[in-house]
Amino acid sequence: MIIRIDTHSIQGSYGKYIQGAAGKVLTFSPDRSILLVSSVSRIHSFCSDAIDLLDIKTGKKLHSLPGHTEPIETLVFSHDGKTLASGSQDGTVLLWDWNLVLRDVQLENNWQQTSQVAD
Numbered sequence: 001m002i003i004r005i006d007t008h009s010i011q012g013s014y015g016k017y018i019q020g021a022a023g024k025v026l027t028f029s030p031d032r033s034i035l036l037v038s039s040v041s042r043i044h045s046f047c048s049d050a051i052d053l054l055d056i057k058t059g060k061k062l063h064s065l066p067g068h069t070e071p072i073e074t075l076v077f078s079h080d081g082k083t084l085a086s087g088s089q090d091g092t093v094l095l096w097d098w099n100l101v102l103r104d105v106q107l108e109n110n111w112q113q114t115s116q117v118a119d
Contacts, residue, residue, distance in 0.1 A: 030081030038072035
């Protein structure tokens with residue numbers, strides 16, 4: 001199955017951001033309702049790399065997962081869809097409990113996911 005996303009239809013600054021996504025890491029949530037995009041925030045000389053979660057239907061940024069200090073090189077879900085692993089040039093691999101991430105997204109946005117991740 002191929003899903004085509006028209007980056008012009010993504011609201012906010014992400015359309016241009018994703019169009020210029022050279023070196024960025026993109027992946028879909030297990031239910032394909034969220035696009036995960038590596039992002040970089042620079043404040044003065046401090047760099048913070050994070051994973052931004054975008055609603056596929058609206059393009060709205062739902063949540064951000066900070067934690068890395070260098071560019072993110074890998075985003076991958078476990079086979080059961082319960083864990084997201086992010087790997088960075090800072091030498092760290094962070095493991096994210098996907099059900100807890102979705103809970104935070106729902107609390108922040110009153111967002112309703114299209115399907116549940118199995119327990």
